[in-house]
Amino acid sequence: MLLAALVEGLEYGTLQGDLHVDISDIAFDSREVSKGGLFVAITGFTVDGHRYIEKAVELGAAAVLVEKDIHVDADVTVLKLQDTRQALAEVAARFYGRPSEKLNLIGITGTNGKTSTTYFIKSILEQNDRKVGVIGTIGAMVGNEPLRTKSTTPTTPESLHLQRMFADMAEAGVQDCVMEVSSHALSLHRAAATRFKIGVFTNLTPDHLELHKTMEEYFEAKAMLFDLTSDFNIINVDNDFGRQLIDKVKGYDTKLVTYGIEEDADIRATDIRYEADRTTYLAHTPAGSIEITVNLPGSIYVYNSLAAVACAYCSGINLEHAAAGIRAVERIKGRLEVVYHDDERKIIVDFAHTEDSLEKALSTLRPFTQGRLLLVFGVYAAPGAVGSPKREAMGKIAAEHADFSIVTSDNPKDQDPDAIIAEVSAAVAAAGGAYRGIVDRREAIQFAIDMSEKDDVILIAGKGHETTQVIGKTEIPFNEAEIVTEIMAARKSNSSSKKV
Numbered sequence: 051m052l053l054a055a056l057v058e059g060l061e062y063g064t065l066q067g068d069l070h071v072d073i074s075d076i077a078f079d080s081r082e083v084s085k086g087g088l089f090v091a092i093t094g095f096t097v098d099g100h101r102y103i104e105k106a107v108e109l110g111a112a113a114v115l116v117e118k119d120i121h122v123d124a125d126v127t128v129l130k131l132q133d134t135r136q137a138l139a140e141v142a143a144r145f146y147g148r149p150s151e152k153l154n155l156i157g158i159t160g161t162n163g164k165t166s167t168t169y170f171i172k173s174i175l176e177q178n179d180r181k182v183g184v185i186g187t188i189g190a191m192v193g194n195e196p197l198r199t200k201s202t203t204p205t206t207p208e209s210l211h212l213q214r215m216f217a218d219m220a221e222a223g224v225q226d227c228v229m230e231v232s233s234h235a236l237s238l239h240r241a242a243a244t245r246f247k248i249g250v251f252t253n254l255t256p257d258h259l260e261l262h263k264t265m266e267e268y269f270e271a272k273a274m275l276f277d278l279t280s281d282f283n284i285i286n287v288d289n290d291f292g293r294q295l296i297d298k299v300k301g302y303d304t305k306l307v308t309y310g311i312e313e314d315a316d317i318r319a320t321d322i323r324y325e326a327d328r329t330t331y332l333a334h335t336p337a338g339s340i341e342i343t344v345n346l347p348g349s350i351y352v353y354n355s356l357a358a359v360a361c362a363y364c365s366g367i368n369l370e371h372a373a374a375g376i377r378a379v380e381r382i383k384g385r386l387e388v389v390y391h392d393d394e395r396k397i398i399v400d401f402a403h404t405e406d407s408l409e410k411a412l413s414t415l416r417p418f419t420q421g422r423l424l425l426v427f428g429v430y431a432a433p434g435a436v437g438s439p440k441r442e443a444m445g446k447i448a449a450e451h452a453d454f455s456i457v458t459s460d461n462p463k464d465q466d467p468d469a470i471i472a473e474v475s476a477a478v479a480a481a482g483g484a485y486r487g488i489v490d491r492r493e494a495i496q497f498a499i500d501m502s503e504k505d506d507v508i509l510i511a512g513k514g515h516e517t518t519q520v521i522g523k524t525e526i527p528f529n530e531a532e533i534v535t536e537i538m539a540a541r542k543s544n545s546s547s548k549k550v
């Protein structure tokens with residue numbers, strides 16, 4: 051495709067060369083440049099992509115997009131734009147033929163609930179014999195098959211990868227794509243040049259303040275999704291920021307559909323019955339009412355499945371199929387997932403890593419815990435001054451909602467794990483909680499299991515579906531479901547060899 055067509059209508063200055071260059075591929079990482087490709091230099095958080103232009107040219111780049119005044123000592127075209135991350139999204143969308151417009155794309159944003167909402171919607175659409183793609187924390191897939199394009203980010207891919215994934219999906223005959231859209235992605239323009247048919251807002255509670263600085267900034271980042279939607283905006287009316295978003299989008303052309311339990315909503319849950327391992331409720335929609343069974347406990351999953359009912363309603367899917375789709379989701383990896391259960395104890399792994407989600411997970415488990423509620427948790431490294439308030443808040447929640455906390459490492463990255471644990475432990479103690487600090491997360495899990503007695507429930511919070519732990523710059527394998535299985539197997543073999 052000609053460079054001229056890729057950049058047509060964008061605001062740019064030509065530093066050198068001309069626009070009649072045929073572009074064979076696009077890369078934002080110099081190591082992935084191929085002959086005749088376009089290299090987009092990004093000013094990163096850790097390094098400056100402009101430093102790698104020479105490398106990209108060596109590998110055969112025919113043109114380069116920059117956001118700084120740079121002379122390249124080679125026969126390549128160099129264009130300067132205001133923001134190359136934003137430009138990358140636009141040129142990638144053009145290069146792949148605007149693939150998001152070939153899909154019914156549903157984007158889900160919010161602090162918590164993105165993954166489970168995605169899975170409920172996927173299941174509903176599949177009940178309707180649709181071919182569905184998914185992009186999010188648990189990976190990018192068509193049906194249950196992983197996509198060939200890999201992402202470098204945990205949840206929402208960089209725009210180039212995202213557009214390539216949409217193109218792969220369209221080529222594979224995918225009709226609907228359900229995607230988690232993080233605030234990181236929105237503020238870094240990863241989802242720019244993408245058209246979402248439906249946008250969903252689950253909730254907003256404190257998180258990621260290392261990037262967004264204030265809750266208002268965090269909210270504005272999330273709200274960007276609703277500038278990209280064409281047909282429906284589905285918003286949780288029970289969340290304070292949800293109501294703020296409703297006011298913001300009221301004037302938009304897109305149809306607004308609200309959902310909730312407490313406030314009056316277009317899609318509303320009543321008659322909720324909580325059980326230890328599932329929840330039932332009546333969902334009321336303008337198309338009628340239906341009983342919903344969710345195979346997960348707690349109000350979080352009422353909200354997340356209700357958002358999926360709202361999506362089904364907006365997609366013209368009948369309510370029986372919506373109910374069947376939600377019922378068909380038996381478990382979601384790392385979401386209140388019971389990884390071990392016997393007559394003595396229950397061990398649950400959950401992704402809860404924010405104040406709000408930790409409190410909700412513990413409150414959900416409390417009514418169904420006959421013994422003690424034991425919590426294993428840590429607070430992940432967040433650069434700058436925002437680390438401490440989060441550590442304090444998480445410690446306080448642990449003290450208030452768990453009977454005993456084992457404070458351990460999450461992803462300490464390059465921060466001192468002992469220092470994080472000391473701060474969190476001090477907060478647990480200050481709020482009157484009983485605790486023990488154990489740096490090694492596996493040992494912490496072992497300790498919780500060893501101290502557990504009949505009818506205790508152990509919640510291992512923070513990492514959920516993740517299969518690694520980041521300590522320093524090293525990512526080590528860390529699969530909590532497997533670790534629990536290994537510990538329990540070792541205990542069984544120890545106790546049977548003692549009997550012999």
Ligand SMILES: CC(=O)N[C@H]1[C@@H](OP(=O)(O)OP(=O)(O)OC[C@H]2O[C@@H](n3ccc(=O)[nH]c3=O)[C@H](O)[C@@H]2O)O[C@H](CO)[C@@H](O)[C@@H]1O[C@H](C)C(=O)N[C@@H](C)C(=O)N[C@H](CCC(=O)O)C(=O)O
Nearest residue numbers: 079080092094095096097099202203204205206208232234
């Ligand atoms: C904080 C953040 O968002 N970082 C993302 C950002 O990294 P960065 O700006 O630090 O990149 P960098 O390493 O400084 O490199 C700058 C540029 O130089 C290029 N480069 C670098 C080296 C080289 O040899 N050649 C070269 O060209 C890089 O490809 C890049 O284009 O841009 C990179 C390229 O797109 C991303 O991979 C990276 O995601 C990192 C891995 C990450 O962990 N991001 C997390 C925080 C994130 O985005 N998470 C959200 C979910 C949040 C949630 O809700 O929980 C997500 O949507 O995934």
